[in-house]
Amino acid sequence: MSIANADIAAVFDEIADLLDIQGANAFRIRAYRNAARMLGGLGRSVREMVEHGEDLDALPGIGPDLASKIAEIAATGHCALLERLRKELPPEITALLKIPGLGPRRVRLLHDELGVETLEQLRAAAQDGRISGVHGFGLKTQQRILDAVQSRLQQERRVKLSVAVQVADAILAELAGVPGVKQAVAAGSLRRQRDTVGDLDLLVTIERGSPVMERFTRSSQVERVLSRGITRASVVLRSGLQVDLRAVPPASFGAAWLYFTGSKAHTIALRKLAQDVGLKLNEYGAYRGSRRIAGDTEASVYAALGLPFITPELREDRGEIEAARARALPVLVNLSDLRGDLHAHTRESDGRDSLEAMALAARRRGFEYLAITEHSARLAMARGLDAERLARQIDDIDELNARLEGITLLKGIEVDILEDGRLDLPDTVLTRLDLVVGAIHHRFDLPRERQTERLLRAMDRPHFSLLAHPTGRLLDERPACDIDLPRVLRKARERGCFVELNAQPERLDLDDPACRMARDEGVLVAIDSDAHSVDDFAHLRFGIGQAGRGWLRAADVLNTRPLAELRPLLEATMGRSSRPASPQPAVRADQMAGAR
């Protein structure tokens, strides 16, 4: 049993919820929440820190008490405090906090007065009209709870970033045309490039008297209006997506954009910093006394706090403020740094376009190289290639490379990693390639130890360049495989191979904390489109956003290298240089002979 940071974070979050409902000290609760968030974004395994006897007190927000609780959970998988709290309150009650309009005090009240412990009981109480009888609750609140619990039970979900961007762009275009609107921009998790977005946060600057709130709440896409004031309105679209719009005067644009972009944790940290230097920071500006000294741009607010501009992707309170103070912010990789793409398909397997069309599209993007990596035979559904078809494609690519100028196609394969860690094609054909991209496409459900071993064995094969979409997650569809990522990354470093950040909007795999972990481990990350058509190179923008959230600089990314620098790195992974392919082969000779 191996405890991941996320497991410990989940324990702390649940403790915070239960303490909150019990009415415990708000700052004690905050300490648990802060610790959970810190662990979620931490690039190293605290379990390993415990095993190595490292000092957990050194982690931000972790004191002696939380350090001992982390050690307890890492060692036993349990937390005595949580078990005790679960005896005092039914654990399912924390689900009620997810209902908009229900906070800890009201959940407690409903529990004490009506015995409500679950979402089902909440729905029943609302339907029977019992909730409006409780002091402090009225008919409107009761109806709101009923609506919310019903949509909750039907699983309202976060939308993928790519979808949110489209919706936001459409609404912003509409708002920009309303009289009195000066600027209309996206904020919130969308601007921070989170992989999924729970609701849209939009910001406009307006002249006094602009009808923007009225126009917004009456837009044809709006299904219902949750609230509407002078500076703020919330609506739910027909699609179910919630959109919050804020309006401020132009002089406050920067302070408001900063505040509404968040994250909440980043904002709180900035406000504390403001206090430290005798300022007050709110969404209208930075104030010394009653005098506004900054606020028209974000940079002006950061400057007032003595900080350089911090790019939105980094605003998670994961060390960016400390880095900014030390003038040590990373210069993040951007789209124009990419010199090529190492994962793409053609219609030879499950892609839509021809080899030549893909090559020309890559050249139009300004790429120097494109790796063609079809599926292998096991993935019959995708018309995966066997050794014979792959050999033919290798010849086709050689012929095309001889003919085309300004783009080089690299010969690759997205070979299936079988359940036992063998690869789905024989070494005799793999050895003819420029790179071997390995990926899991079945048996996502193996237990952690076996899944991890599967990957480690695959990486030990004589030809293995890049682990594609390492966790196999599909946002909102399939959870990440249970793998020991720190171990996989260590292996990649020892082996000299690479990991992928797959830029498909439904994958974005590795995620941002994992990217940062790879960076800290010194493993280069390939940001790949996994293109199945000439249009799919557009996915790369989402990969770049995710990479930025993972603090990746151009130097941390494999495919920012020009071809001349990339080739020797790939050659080494294919066992064709002085670099040892594997210091300690984990696959025995008889297993290797069994590889198809």
Place this chain on the structure above:
DNA sequence: GCCGTTTTCGGCCCGACTGTTTTCAGTCG
């Protein structure tokens, strides 16, 4: 429960909106 060039106790971000209150608590972001 954490934290400290205002330190080991007394702080801990700040404002808008809603509903049910008759002056404000609770919730949200």
